[in-house]
Amino acid sequence: MDFNPCMKHQLIRKTVQEFAENEIRPRAAEMDKGPGFPEDLMEKMKPLHYFGLQVPGHLGGADLDSTSYAIVVEEISRVSAALGLCITVHNSVGIYPILRFGTREQQQQFVPPMAAGESIGAFCLTEANAGSDAGGVETVARKTDHGFVLNGTKIFVTNGGICGTILVFAVSDTDSARSSVFIVENLTPGFSVGEIEDLCGMRANPVASLFFEDCAIPENHCLGTMGQGLKIGLSALDTGRIGIAAQALGIARAAFDESVSYAKARQQFKQPISRFQTIQNYLADMAVQIDASQLLLYRAAACKDSGRPFSAEAAMAKLHCSTTARMVTNLAVQIHGGYGYSREYDVERYFRDAKVTEIYEGTSEIQRMVIAKDILTRPT
Amino acid sequence: MKILTTVKKVVDVELNIHVENGAIVEKGLQYVINAWDENAVEAAVQLKEAHKAETTLVSLGSGDNTDMIRKCYAMGIDNAIHIDDPALAKADSPTFAKVLQKVYEAGDYDLVIAGKQAQDTDAGQAGIMLGEFLGIPCVSNVIEIKVTDDTHIQVSRLGDAGTEIVDVTLPAVVTVSDSINEPRLPAMRGIMMAKKKKITVMDLAGLGTSFEEIGGTAPASEVVEFMPVQKRKGGQKFEGDPADITARVVQLLVNEAKVL
Numbered sequence: 001m002d003f004n005p006c007m008k009h010q011l012i013r014k015t016v017q018e019f020a021e022n023e024i025r026p027r028a029a030e031m032d033k034g035p036g037f038p039e040d041l042m043e044k045m046k047p048l049h050y051f052g053l054q055v056p057g058h059l060g061g062a063d064l065d066s067t068s069y070a071i072v073v074e075e076i077s078r079v080s081a082a083l084g085l086c087i088t089v090h091n092s093v094g095i096y097p098i099l100r101f102g103t104r105e106q107q108q109q110f111v112p113p114m115a116a117g118e119s120i121g122a123f124c125l126t127e128a129n130a131g132s133d134a135g136g137v138e139t140v141a142r143k144t145d146h147g148f149v150l151n152g153t154k155i156f157v158t159n160g161g162i163c164g165t166i167l168v169f170a171v172s173d174t175d176s177a178r179s180s181v182f183i184v185e186n187l188t189p190g191f192s193v194g195e196i197e198d199l200c201g202m203r204a205n206p207v208a209s210l211f212f213e214d215c216a217i218p219e220n221h222c223l224g225t226m227g228q229g230l231k232i233g234l235s236a237l238d239t240g241r242i243g244i245a246a247q248a249l250g251i252a253r254a255a256f257d258e259s260v261s262y263a264k265a266r267q268q269f270k271q272p273i274s275r276f277q278t279i280q281n282y283l284a285d286m287a288v289q290i291d292a293s294q295l296l297l298y299r300a301a302a303c304k305d306s307g308r309p310f311s312a313e314a315a316m317a318k319l320h321c322s323t324t325a326r327m328v329t330n331l332a333v334q335i336h337g338g339y340g341y342s343r344e345y346d347v348e349r350y351f352r353d354a355k356v357t358e359i360y361e362g363t364s365e366i367q368r369m370v371i372a373k374d375i376l377t378r379p380t
Numbered sequence: 381m382k383i384l385t386t387v388k389k390v391v392d393v394e395l396n397i398h399v400e401n402g403a404i405v406e407k408g409l410q411y412v413i414n415a416w417d418e419n420a421v422e423a424a425v426q427l428k429e430a431h432k433a434e435t436t437l438v439s440l441g442s443g444d445n446t447d448m449i450r451k452c453y454a455m456g457i458d459n460a461i462h463i464d465d466p467a468l469a470k471a472d473s474p475t476f477a478k479v480l481q482k483v484y485e486a487g488d489y490d491l492v493i494a495g496k497q498a499q500d501t502d503a504g505q506a507g508i509m510l511g512e513f514l515g516i517p518c519v520s521n522v523i524e525i526k527v528t529d530d531t532h533i534q535v536s537r538l539g540d541a542g543t544e545i546v547d548v549t550l551p552a553v554v555t556v557s558d559s560i561n562e563p564r565l566p567a568m569r570g571i572m573m574a575k576k577k578k579i580t581v582m583d584l585a586g587l588g589t590s591f592e593e594i595g596g597t598a599p600a601s602e603v604v605e606f607m608p609v610q611k612r613k614g615g616q617k618f619e620g621d622p623a624d625i626t627a628r629v630v631q632l633l634v635n636e637a638k639v640l
Contacts, residue, residue: 007447008575011454015566049568062568072568 003295012068016075019048028080031204032349035161035196037083045087045117050076052115053091055099059107060115066301070246074297077250081353082204084250088243089158090114093236093361094121097167097181101224101232110165110183119164119185123240124154124210125233132366134233137179139170139212147219148182150190150212158360161196161206167236168212169229179229183221190215201352238311240361241318242304245297248318248325248357252293255325255332255350256286262336273335282331289324296320312374319367322357329354381433381527381550384489385424385457386480386507387417389441389448390500402605413448416495419556422563423525424493425456431527433491434458438483440476442469446579453574454566465583467591472601473501477509478594482587484514489551491533496521496555504555511553518553519546523560 005013023044031037045051053069055061064072069091077084095114098106113119130136139152150170157163166184171177184191194209224232260283263274273279300313329351333340340347358364391397391404392412398405413421424435436459437452439445449460463479471479484492494507504520511518524536528547537544538557548554566574584590591597616632618625633640 007450008571011447011451011566011574012568012571015454015571019565047567048565053568057569063572064568068568068572 009067009071012064013071013075016072017078019044020075020079024076024079024083028083029343029346029349031080031082034082034204035206037086037162037204041083042117049115050087051090051117051120052095052111053087055095055111055115059099059111061111066242066304067298070242070297070301073243073246074250074253077247078254079250080204081247081251081350082202084247085202085205086120086159086162088240088247089123090121092240092243093123094159094165094167096239097123097223097232097236098183100235101181101228103220105220106183106223114165120159120162122157122159122163122166122210123236124157124166124168126156127152127154132363134169134179134230135177137169137171137229139168140173140176141170141180141182142173144216147217147221150182150184150215150217152212153194154210154212156197156207156360157210158205158207160208160210161193163193163210166191166210167223169233171229172226175227178227179233180226181223181229181232182217183223184212184215184217188215188217199356201349201354201356203352234311237361238314239304241314241367242297242300242310244357244361245293245300245314245317245321248321248354249290249293249297251350251354251357252286252290252321252325252328255329255347255354256283256290258345258347258350259283259286259332259335262339279335282335286328286331289320289327293317293321293324312371315362315367315370315374318357318362319364319371322354322364325354325357381427381431381491381530382487382489383424383427383433383435384484384487384492385417385420385435385437385452386492386494386510387421387437387439387445387448387452388414388495388498388500389439389445390414390498393499399606399608402607404606411448413451414495414498414500416497416499416556416558418495418563419558419560420493420495421452421455421457422561423556425564426561427491427525427527428456428458436461436487436489438463438480440468440479442466449579450571450574451566453577454570455564456570459580460577461580461582463584463587464581465591467584467596470603471596472599472603473503473505474509474600475594475596476506477513479584479587479589480506480510481513482589482594484510486587490531491550492553493525494553494555496557507553507555514551514553516551516553517548518555519548520555522554522556525554525556525560 049062052061053064053072057063073084073088076087098110114121125134127138141148141150164186168182168184169179171179190213192211197207199207263279264272266273296317300310300317303310303313332347333351336345336347339345389411392410395410427433428435435457437457438461440463445462497504508518508520519535519537521538522535523538526534528534531550533548535546535548535554537546
């Protein structure tokens with residue numbers, strides 16, 4: 001078993017680190033005052049294929065393996081989790097379902113502009129009465145002679161304020177039990193964006209409510225087959241969880257790195273606080289959890305690439321990485337003391353950003369359900 | 381147009397380098413692509429994109445340069461040759477230039493682009509010597525390359541008082557300044573493609589020469605010893621009446637430092 005990253009993964013990490021440190025780092029704190037990402041920064045990311053990470057070459061992407069994908073998201077999130085969120089949601093739950101379930105025509109129509117970064121992806125499942133219970137979707141798709149007409153409201157949509165290609169979960173007027181997925185473009189009449197949410201963290205990402213009022217789309221904008229929504233959603237979320245795990249890991253590593261530097265530099269009682277056993281224990285605990293997170297994440301990614309089932313592995317990675325992000329950022333603030341509670345220090349931002357990784361793309365409680373189901377259905 | 385770029389792997393001089401008993405301590409050293417050579421690679425790739433040039437990279441040394449070469453592939457280089465021979469571990473600039481001459485003669489290149497110097501030795505000799513050994517024009521410290529036609533380029537070279545514009549007949553060697561461009565970050569697709577490309581690795585025998593033939597056994601220069609940079613002594617601080625201090629400082633500059 002080789003735990004050393006291969007040369008390709010090292011080169012990808014180094015390349016993204018260089019971009020993140022030089023281009024994103026100087027603006028990350030300003031971006032946090034959000035919402036929205038600087039246009040010129042997004043432009044610089046386009047030719048580097050950050051918007052088409054796992055898209056095949058013939059559709060304009062970089063065709064990365066899942067470990068490389070996780071590394072890119074991790075390194076961007078280490079500097080700006082909100083931008084990392086934009087990238088991972090766009091690539092995983094935005095593009096992946098079209099690649100996996102779309103017809104060739106749908107792939108050729110929607111994927112190239114998304115891979116080029118010209119159209120940002122969003123995934124609309126959550127509603128006022130539908131979150132962990134995906135069966136509670138109330139948005140309705142009414143069949144017409146020309147296609148479908150959508151009516152409903154989606155909330156907490158990541159990338160909502162900048163989205164161009166939107167996957168919408170809706171039930172049909174004749175079958176309210178099973179949802180289907182529809183591809184909606186942002187210029188479609190009847191589609192509109194609500195106010196940007198005022199959230200605790202990830203403040204650069206324009207998370208918003210999206211409204212569909214008599215929003216008519218052609219028949220060929222239905223992804224997969226009618227009634228396949230749950231299957232598409234679960235499959236998309238399995239992939240998405242690798243991305244969110246990577247994002248959480250990036251946040252944890254950022255908070256850890258800041259903590260180590262600060263503990264060495266900060267003097268109290270005429271010595272660096274890193275000399276105190278309590279601080280050493282904190283750092284050791286943080287390091288162990290981060291390492292364990294990394295191993296779980298890269299195992300899930302390798303599992304996906306090998307073609308094996310990876311649902312439980314992705315859930316374990318997401319659960320552990322997000323728990324680690326919350327725990328490590330909390331200790332990072334503690335190590336920084338009063339300064340850590342100030343917006344002058346990046347750990348305050350990491351602390352706010354970390355929490356939601358335990359909530360979105362399946363709460364930690366849902367991850368445990370996925371893991372337990374896998375355990376209990378294994379052949380004995 | 382066929383372009384040859386030369387690339388050297390150097391110690392990352394931004395990290396602390398320790399010297400013990402006249403030698404550099406190998407442990408803990410990290411290696412990076414020489415920054416000026418990265419400019420040379422970028423210049424070659426830009427010419428490839430604008431003029432459909434074919435770009436070949438050559439790296440010399442002993443040991444594995446694969447990571448550095450893969451990065452250059454990811455930037456857009458077409459072919460790579462690595463001359464890997466343990467005899468080259470302590471070779472001097474003329475010896476390296478002779479190896480480059482052999483590589484050049486084995487191909488059919490129109491233009492050689494090299495970094496103007498390497499950040500480890502700062503010698504700035506190999507590229508210029510290559511031009512001399514080949515008997516072809518060489519322009520150093522270049523900040524712009526324009527292709528005039530199939531057999532001519534026009535380059536700008538940075539001088540103390542301004543910029544020199546030089547018409548050059550090909551084949552030729554240019555060594556480039558870091559002002560020539562901003563080396564690109566490899567795109568993700570480039571990195572994925574890079575792993576599939578072949579690197580031609582050969583030793584001096586494979587290149588059809590020997591360490592003796594290229595002058596390595598009787599080097600023109602030899603590094604005898606490395607010495608650590610001396611730590612600066614603390615300065616002197618003067619306090620009190622400005623007029624008194626001025627008189628004392630002048631007296632010290634005249635009598636002790638002897639600079640006035």
